[in-house]
Amino acid sequence: MKATSGKAKAAPAKTVTKKELLTKGSDANFRQYIHDLFAFSVRMQDVRNRFGAFVGVSGSQYIILLAVSNLQGQEGVGVNVIAKHLQLSSAFITMEINNLVTAGLVDKATDPADRRRVRLMLSAEGAQRLENLKTIQAPVNDAIYSSLTREEFETLRDVMSRLVQHSAEALALLDFYVAKSSSNKTGTYGG
Amino acid sequence: MKATSGKAKAAPAKTVTKKELLTKGSDANFRQYIHDLFAFSVRMQDVRNRFGAFVGVSGSQYIILLAVSNLQGQEGVGVNVIAKHLQLSSAFITMEINNLVTAGLVDKATDPADRRRVRLMLSAEGAQRLENLKTIQAPVNDAIYSSLTREEFETLRDVMSRLVQHSAEALALLDFYVAKSSSNKTGTYGG
DNA sequence: CGAAATTAATTAACTAACTTTACTATTTCT
DNA sequence: AGAAATAGTAAAGTTAGTTAATTAATTTCG
Numbered sequence: 001m002k003a004t005s006g007k008a009k010a011a012p013a014k015t016v017t018k019k020e021l022l023t024k025g026s027d028a029n030f031r032q033y034i035h036d037l038f039a040f041s042v043r044m045q046d047v048r049n050r051f052g053a054f055v056g057v058s059g060s061q062y063i064i065l066l067a068v069s070n071l072q073g074q075e076g077v078g079v080n081v082i083a084k085h086l087q088l089s090s091a092f093i094t095m096e097i098n099n100l101v102t103a104g105l106v107d108k109a110t111d112p113a114d115r116r117r118v119r120l121m122l123s124a125e126g127a128q129r130l131e132n133l134k135t136i137q138a139p140v141n142d143a144i145y146s147s148l149t150r151e152e153f154e155t156l157r158d159v160m161s162r163l164v165q166h167s168a169e170a171l172a173l174l175d176f177y178v179a180k181s182s183s184n185k186t187g188t189y190g191g
Numbered sequence: 192m193k194a195t196s197g198k199a200k201a202a203p204a205k206t207v208t209k210k211e212l213l214t215k216g217s218d219a220n221f222r223q224y225i226h227d228l229f230a231f232s233v234r235m236q237d238v239r240n241r242f243g244a245f246v247g248v249s250g251s252q253y254i255i256l257l258a259v260s261n262l263q264g265q266e267g268v269g270v271n272v273i274a275k276h277l278q279l280s281s282a283f284i285t286m287e288i289n290n291l292v293t294a295g296l297v298d299k300a301t302d303p304a305d306r307r308r309v310r311l312m313l314s315a316e317g318a319q320r321l322e323n324l325k326t327i328q329a330p331v332n333d334a335i336y337s338s339l340t341r342e343e344f345e346t347l348r349d350v351m352s353r354l355v356q357h358s359a360e361a362l363a364l365l366d367f368y369v370a371k372s373s374s375n376k377t378g379t380y381g382g
Numbered sequence: 383c384g385a386a387a388t389t390a391a392t393t394a395a396c397t398a399a400c401t402t403t404a405c406t407a408t409t410t411c412t
Numbered sequence: 413a414g415a416a417a418t419a420g421t422a423a424a425g426t427t428a429g430t431t432a433a434t435t436a437a438t439t440t441c442g
Contacts, residue, residue: 013325016332020341029348030332036351038254041232042278043358050365060399063229070222079420087233089401094421096399116408116419134204136368141207141221143361147353150211155346157220160227162338167234170334174241177327251428270391283429285392307390307437 047140054136055129057103064096068106068120069130076109076119105129238331245327246320248294251279255287259297259311260321267300267310296320 014027015034023029045059052062067085071077079097083090097120100106105126111117122130145153205218206225214220236250243253258276262268270288274281288311291297296317302308313321336344 013322013329015325015328016336017329018333018336018339020339021332021336021344033348033351036348036355037232037235039278039355040351040358041228041235043355043362044228044232046362047358047365050362050369054369058398080418087230088399090420091402091422092400094419098421111419114409114419118420131204134206136365137206138204138208140361140365140368141212142209143364144354144358145207145209145212146357148209148211148350152346152350153212155343156350157224157227159339159343159347160224160231163335164227164230164234166337167231167238167335170331171234171237171241173334174238174327174331177331178241178245249427271389279428280430281391282393282431285390286429289392305390305438309391 047144051133051137055105055133057100057105060092061096061100064093065100065105065122065126065130068097068100069122069127072121076111076121078111078117078119082120100126238335242324242328246296246324248291248296249287251283252287252291255284256291256296256313256317256321259288259291260313260318263312267302267312269302269308269310273311291317 014022016022016027016030021027021030048062049059052059055062055065057065063086064082067082068077071081071085079090079093082088082097083093086093097106097108101108105123107121107123109119111119148156205213207213207218207221212218212221239253240250243250246253246256248256254277255273258273259268262272262276270281270284273279273288274284277284288297288299292299296314298312298314300310302310339347
């Protein structure tokens with residue numbers, strides 16, 4: 001008696017079909033996971049904002065500051081490199097970098113070899129702030145991941161890196177689908 | 192020979208200290224994971240926006256529509272319940288629900304038993320749109336998670352649900368820390 | 383009962399976090 | 413040299429949300 005026969009309303013389609021992701025043929029677990037993932041990324045956004053607050057900047061300034069820290073090397077890093085790294089527009093990076101420079105957390109210099117370019121590095125103060133942050137970052141991260149075994153962490157790491165890759169591909173696929181169907185839309189002007 | 196002695200600059204602190212998360216004493220892997228997680232959640236945001244576009248609404252309207260679908264039951268669901276479920280302000284839900292009602296995707300009625308309350312349900316059209324969406328949702332989800340084994344998926348699911356829980360706790364901890372240190376801040380007006 | 387407090391939804395005004403577009407300065411290519 | 417490409421920037425606009433105040437209905441309780 002399970003939607004196999006009779007007049008039961010048409011069984012709803014599934015949001016995923018790969019068998020490894022279905023539990024007894026149902027996508028319920030997958031949906032629950034998607035919801036958790038969403039909730040978690042909202043929380044992470046929150047964590048970033050608070051880390052930013054601790055450092056004295058906004059959430060987005062914080063991730064930009066981090067990117068400078070990660071990418072600066074010996075020579076400093078340019079606006080475009082950061083923009084690509086964070087998948088943000090270079091215009092936005094320029095603006096926020098200027099705020100960080102004004103706040104004294106980032107140093108900015110023209111690249112003498114190519115004067116279009118700019119070399120960004122953490123200022124001493126910026127580096128210090130990020131270093132101080134770690135005193136709260138560590139216990140917070142420890143708390144979030146407190147329940148993980150090493151094996152789970154290794155799996156999580158590995159899986160996450162594959163998801164990043166494949167989601168880029170899936171997005172291309174998706175663009176293809178969405179472009180094809182400019183169907184729906186409750187627009188006001190005819191389409 | 193590793194920052195144990197000599198004049199080497201003070202070893203930078205780590206962003207996490209739980210031993211299961213360190214690889215040879217380094218948090219490098221953890222940091223890489225954090226970056227991947229960030230990248231992935233940006234992508235997921237993108238996917239949501241495109242799913243929304245397919246349905247004919249914005250990304251946030253799409254997740255609200257989904258929430259209505261999940262929570263409506265037989266009786267419909269109220270604004271506050273949705274707001275809590277999605278961790279958004281009820282004011283925002285009200286606004287977007289009104290747009291969805293105008294678009295004909297959600298039906299709204301006053302709860303006769305408590306006339307402050309509102310009962311929201313998908314309209315037939317709304318339900319149909321979500322059902323149609325699945326034809327692209329399934330292949331996209333299959334693509335994103337194509338590389339996962341069942342065991343990995345089970346681990347991912349399990350881990351994610353714990354992360355949601357513990358991140359809520361960590362956030363409370365964090366609020367405590369950040370409140371204590373209104374230190375930094377490059378404010379203009381004296382503090 | 384009737385006043386005070388509480389709750390649900392809404393509105394308006396605002397803010398943060400971006401993007402798009404257009405532009406300038408510089409470098410590279412031919 | 414001139415055309416095309418590259419790096420960064422400024423200005424204006426958009427989107428996704430928030431906070432604060434308001435209205436209306438309900439509950440609490442002296």
